[in-house]
Amino acid sequence: MTVHDRDRLSMLFESALSRPAAERDLYLDEACSGDATLRRELASLLAAHTSAAEHFDALAASLHLAPPDDEQLVEALRAALAGTYRIERELGGGGMSRVFLAEEIALGRRVVIKTVPRETSAAVNLERFRREIAVIAQLQHPHIVPLLTANAGGQLLFYTMPYVAGESLRVKLAASGPLAVSEALAIWRDVLDALAHAHASAVVHRDVKPANILISGRNAIVADFGIARAIELSASPTNATITGPIGTPAYMAPEQANPHDPIDHRADIYSAGLVMYEMLAGRTPFRAATAREYITAHATQTPEPLPDRDIPPRVAELVMRCLAKEPEARPASANAILAELDDAPSAHGHRRLRRWMLAAAALTGVSVAMYAFRSNRAVPATSRSTRHVVADSVRQWYQRGKAEQHRRTREGSSVAMRLLERAVAADSEFANAWAAIALTAQFASIRGWHVNGRSPDSLVALAVRASRRAVDLDSTSVEAWTAAGKVAGTIDLEDRASALFALRRAIALDSNFAEAWFEFGLAEEEALDPKEAEHAWLRAAALDPANVQVLAFLAFHCLWYDDFAQGQRWADSAVALSPSYFLARDAAAYIAIARGQAATAARHAEAELRVGGHEPLIPPSILATAAIGQADTARATRFARQAESLVVNTSRPSKHEVSYLAAALAAVGDTSRAIRWLTAYSPRGDLHFQLHLKRDPGLRWIARVQPALLTPEPGTSR
């Protein structure tokens, strides 16, 4: 091969690499035009490319050679940042990520820009990542390095944070070895304070380690909150690139090693214990060198006792308790550790109070996107419900009201509303009753029902007011946060971040509350994250196996992702538990249609008709679609027309009804009418509507015929 050939080879190789992987074969066919040897050579090189880059970097690192700067990355970053940030210099990276010091041009301030490793960012759904970051960006605390933005340029994903002058605890420990007990305690308190605040907002750090703790003056500030989790949550479910555990093996809690184990704030407690251990001992409590050894050590090894020095026994005992293998055996929360430290005699008796004032000061003037959470951000996490005693009679009204609401019928909602309003009239500080009112009003409003003289619009207003009141009254009530999440998801359909934020907070308060998991699943499904949704719904079903709503949504989920056999099992269980529940019937019917069992579908629709009254367009729509399955076009057309005529008689059909009507019209071959109905109900402003359009087997044709309907309209709210 001549040098000229090498030039050609390098040009073709570069050009092939610049194309999406799926197009490369085609490109090679064209570019090599019959030169089989050249084509083989290029294909072989392309196959080796990714491993080659990784192995060269790894070899360079192991030989202590500086890996050549990935100029492409820096260039891509510069291009993506042009006009906004000016890169000053690279600060060095942790692991595969790169860290840059930059100037934010508009404000003239220094920021730190971190890139997400390319292998990881390729798997990340940017929109989702942004939403997750938006949740984290709401954390405001003197000991948390706030996140400013997250963005992408080409394949590059990066996020920014303010520049904190100082060194990391990693550097400090490397330079000075074990710290004085008083200094270690001061740093630990700051870290725990930051964790307590984040955990109260349902944000788990998942990568607490000395390198993420910055020492600035006399303060310790924790960086990279929730990034690990955000990356994990936003990884596309079909992409298997991110398979291993996310975190740093040396500081990872035992349960973090298994990606399927649920992780909660106690993983951070474990890591915080390790950090404190290292500050006191100058080394980690395990004899391990490699990632694998560390993971095994966390799971099996007993930590070595702390060295015999001037450590107060109560502190030593507390640190060792943080290192318990079982999350249940660790201190329950960061706040609990702080309380124990405060009880222990120390010179820092007054620090806590000052911290609170600092935290409160940091919060003043911070614009918080979520309407409901403004007032209680600075409220200490004590439960009002424990102080507020509800009279038995009031509690009974509340419980009966909830039971009525669970019937999920128009009548049920009406009775529930009367009972719950009676409850709050008698006791206006009963947070959970307000939460139940919010849920009842929200449920009725999206179905277009009038309840006790209230129009759907005034029901929305009531839902907002009631959920806000519930959270204000008791910021530790899981029901209040669940209602707030549900309502936030309704009033601004574009804004899943607020809903997810509130629901996470609910789950953090009580991870055994099935309703919160259910709502979380729904919000995730609407955010088009089926993996997370299914996980949440399975949790909800495990906690409350008789919850027909959860079973019905699991059935729909299976319908949407073409797992009809499993879907039928869920739907059958839901129907068996509650034969009059319309969603169970809907799910069962559409799964039957998908499986070619038109008669079964018709049976479910007729059963729904007999119960009557919920979403009247749906049974005839199902019957029309089922009739097409039996090749009875005349019958199908009759039912489709019947469904359409009902729109006129219904004051306000729900969007569910409209989507099923459209599916029926399309089934009988009238796509243009179907599109007209769908367009009339502004699907672009409604993520739940979008969900049906994108996932219902009867509506997937929309993507081909009318793709514009599937583009959400930014910033629309209902």
Add this chain to the structure above:
Amino acid sequence: MTTSPPPEVSFTPLLDALARGERDALHTLFPLVYEELRAVARRQRRGWRGDLTLETTALVHEAYLKLVDQARVSAASRAHFLAVAAKAMRQILCNYAMHKRRLKRGGGIEHVPLDTDADVPEGPDLSDEHTAMLTALDDALRTLETVDRRQAEIVECRFFGGMSIDDTAEALATSPATVKRHWTLARTWLYREMKLRILDADA
């Protein structure tokens, strides 16, 4: 750590010649830089007074940085100097890897006195895996030199010298775009060769 005196050799005239395209200058310059790099490494070694915590490769790299830092070369010829030093780095590291393999094959019977045959002072070992990779890389680079000498030089600069695309382009009198393109190809090509060599050796 003792402060090393600055290199006594003046590289500048040779670097200027190299910059003018006189490739012969390289034959004179290279042994000078190579010797100097070894000397710096030896001085550092003594400076450590028996502290064995640093790996040999780290030591060589330290020496490289020091040499680059101390050599009084003009800004105009800096890139050329870096390229020569990168070549020296390759030689030292690869010799070290080969020496280590010889020792291993000889079961440790063959004794190689420090600072004569071995190019660098001993430290904790390079792992067997990396020794194998380094040797395979050197072999593959030799093959690449016969196919496309420029690409091999780019690898020396980028990999062994840690030089930027721009510095490499300047030293080799070509454009950054060309360096980038060849680096991408050469890295992949070498990796494929190395894999074959390591597999062969294992078989």
